[in-house]
Amino acid sequence: MVAALGVAVVVVAAFVAVQLLRGAPPAQAAVVMPKTIAIKGGPPAFTSVNDIATDVYTPGVGTLYSVNADAEVPLASVAKLIAALVILHDHPLQEGQVGPEITVTSALASQYPAQAANKDSVIKVKAGEQLSELEALEAMLIPSADNIAQLLATWNSGSLNAFVSAMNSEVSTLGLRHTHLADVSGLDPASVGSAADMVRLAEDVMANPVLAQIVAMPQVSLPLAGTVFNYDYALGRDGIDGIKTGSTPQVGGNFVFSATRSVDGQKVELYGAVLGERGATPLPSALDAAENLAASAFASLSRVTLLPRGAEVLRVSAPWGETTEGVTATPAKALVCSGEKVSASVTFSGVDAQGRLRSLRRGEQLAVVSLHLPNKTVKVPVDASSSISGPSMSWKLGRL
Numbered sequence: 001m002v003a004a005l006g007v008a009v010v011v012v013a014a015f016v017a018v019q020l021l022r023g024a025p026p027a028q029a030a031v032v033m034p035k036t037i038a039i040k041g042g043p044p045a046f047t048s049v050n051d052i053a054t055d056v057y058t059p060g061v062g063t064l065y066s067v068n069a070d071a072e073v074p075l076a077s078v079a080k081l082i083a084a085l086v087i088l089h090d091h092p093l094q095e096g097q098v099g100p101e102i103t104v105t106s107a108l109a110s111q112y113p114a115q116a117a118n119k120d121s122v123i124k125v126k127a128g129e130q131l132s133e134l135e136a137l138e139a140m141l142i143p144s145a146d147n148i149a150q151l152l153a154t155w156n157s158g159s160l161n162a163f164v165s166a167m168n169s170e171v172s173t174l175g176l177r178h179t180h181l182a183d184v185s186g187l188d189p190a191s192v193g194s195a196a197d198m199v200r201l202a203e204d205v206m207a208n209p210v211l212a213q214i215v216a217m218p219q220v221s222l223p224l225a226g227t228v229f230n231y232d233y234a235l236g237r238d239g240i241d242g243i244k245t246g247s248t249p250q251v252g253g254n255f256v257f258s259a260t261r262s263v264d265g266q267k268v269e270l271y272g273a274v275l276g277e278r279g280a281t282p283l284p285s286a287l288d289a290a291e292n293l294a295a296s297a298f299a300s301l302s303r304v305t306l307l308p309r310g311a312e313v314l315r316v317s318a319p320w321g322e323t324t325e326g327v328t329a330t331p332a333k334a335l336v337c338s339g340e341k342v343s344a345s346v347t348f349s350g351v352d353a354q355g356r357l358r359s360l361r362r363g364e365q366l367a368v369v370s371l372h373l374p375n376k377t378v379k380v381p382v383d384a385s386s387s388i389s390g391p392s393m394s395w396k397l398g399r400l
Contacts, residue, residue: 027318027388029326029366031346037306037371041338044300047292052252053275055195056293058268059203060335062374064297069196072178073275076246077121077144078198078254079167079186081205082179084137084214086166087152091133093210099133102155108147115147121185122147123225131223134210138220141211141244143228146185153184160184174204186246198256198273202243206258206269215242215258232257234287238294239270245283253282259294264303268335270294300338306371306378307332313346313369313382316360322389326366326382334371334378343372346382360388 046056046065055069063069093099109127116122123145131139131148136155139148153163160183167181178194179201193201206212218236219229231245232255239259246254254277259270272293277286307313307328314326336342348367360366367382 027316027322027360029314029316029348031313032315033307033311033313033344033346033369035344037342037344039304039336039338039340039342041300043339044296044337046296047289052277052289053195054273054289054293055199056270056272056297057199058270058297058301058335058337060373060375061301061337064300064337065293066196070178070194071275072180072192072194073254074189074248074251075179075181075186075191075193075198075275076248076251076254077146077186078193078244078246078256078275079181079183079191080140080144080149080246081201081211081244081256082167082170082181083149083152083163083184084141084211085174085204085208086163086170087133087137087156088208088210089170090156090166093134095209095213098135101130101132102136102151104129104131104151105154108151112147120146123222123228125151126224129224135220135222137210138214138217139222139225139228141214142217142220142230143225144231144245145228146187149185174201176201187248189250193275195273195275198275199271202256202258202271202273205243206271212242215244231283232287234291238291239298240290240294245287247283247286251276252279253277253284253286255283255286255290257290257294259298261298263298263301263335266303266335268298268301270297272297301335302338303333303335305331305333306336306342307369307380310385314366316366316384316388318388324360324362324384324386324388327385328369329365329381329383332369332371332378332380334373334376336373340373345370345372360384362387 053068053071053073056065057063104125106127109125121144136148136152139145153160157163171179176197179197182188182190221227234240239261240257242258243256254275256273274286274289279285309331311328312325316324346367346369364384365381369380371378
């Protein structure tokens with residue numbers, strides 16, 4: 001009997017040892033948040049711009065409106081934006097600097113009377129007149145002076161052909177896939193670009209403080225020409241603060257624009273392009289279209305909380321009965337467009353990355369939730385809302 005009792009004790013001791021030493025199955029974390037977050041409201045109510053090439057874009061949000069955005073359209077004077085970038089690449093200016101003096105040649109001055117009689121886009125010049133680099137850039141971009149574009153081109157590169165090559169090199173560097181220049185000022189219909197390319201170009205132009213200052217000027221005073229005015233009369237309307245018009249009877253009206261407004265207390269930038277506007281008043285029509293596009297775009301934008309702090313993302317359940325939630329540690333905020341759908345994904349991290357979760361402290365990170373917007377991803381850590389202490393001895397002994 002003593003022997004039997006001893007065997008029983010050994011068996012019980014072995015059972016207890018096995019139960020205590022036997023690894024507990026991990027807690028399981030399940031994603032409970034929806035895979036998609038729908039932004040309130042309908043899609044932006046953009047006024048139709050018929051078949052003209054149009055693109056509207058906001059950094060951080062993406063393209064808001066696009067029609068024939070990759071179609072290659074004659075640029076007219078919009079091409080001068082690329083010329084300006086080449087000049088400032090080769091002869092940089094800082095804010096407050098005017099740069100070297102550039103002398104008007106006799107050859108250039110002799111062409112002015114015929115150009116003016118032909119009603120070309122030129123300003124009055126005379127042989128020997130000197131313009132600073134800054135004044136020349138202002139003359140090329142504000143009254144859109146073709147003769148000053150030629151002056152800058154030969155000063156910079158020695159010849160018009162060499163400068164056109166430099167412009168096309170700049171196009172390649174900027175990644176403008178549907179843009180090619182055949183002349184300095186854009187008068188040649190073979191100087192083409194797309195609305196999508198011009199939006200990317202607009203961002204680069206406005207990133208240069210000197211150019212951003214110039215294209216926002218409604219007028220400028222030049223040494224001989226006097227006060228000349230910007231063809232961009234949309235400046236100041238619907239937040240528009242630049243950039244460049246272009247128009248010929250053959251091409252129609254073009255306008256590449258930027259606009260800035262405060263949206264829920266934060267500055268928001270917008271870039272757009274309207275190319276190939278036709279009709280009785282092509283350039284005014286292009287400017288009006290840009291104003292309508294900017295107004296509609298800003299009306300569709302808002303800065304929202306996609307997920308508040310403490311939003312439940314995960315539910316954690318342990319076989320021994322303990323539970324907790326994985327919640328967002330910080331709010332997830334973003335600039336979004338009405339009617340947009342934001343997809344969400346969860347990546348496990350920390351203690352649960354390998355499925356070995358057996359204990360957990362409150363505030364310990366469980367995962368990261370990623371909210372995927374068109375042009376960026378917002379990431380927020382997911383922490384445990386309470387602790388899991390691990391299986392008790394009674395549970396270990398009682399489990400099967």
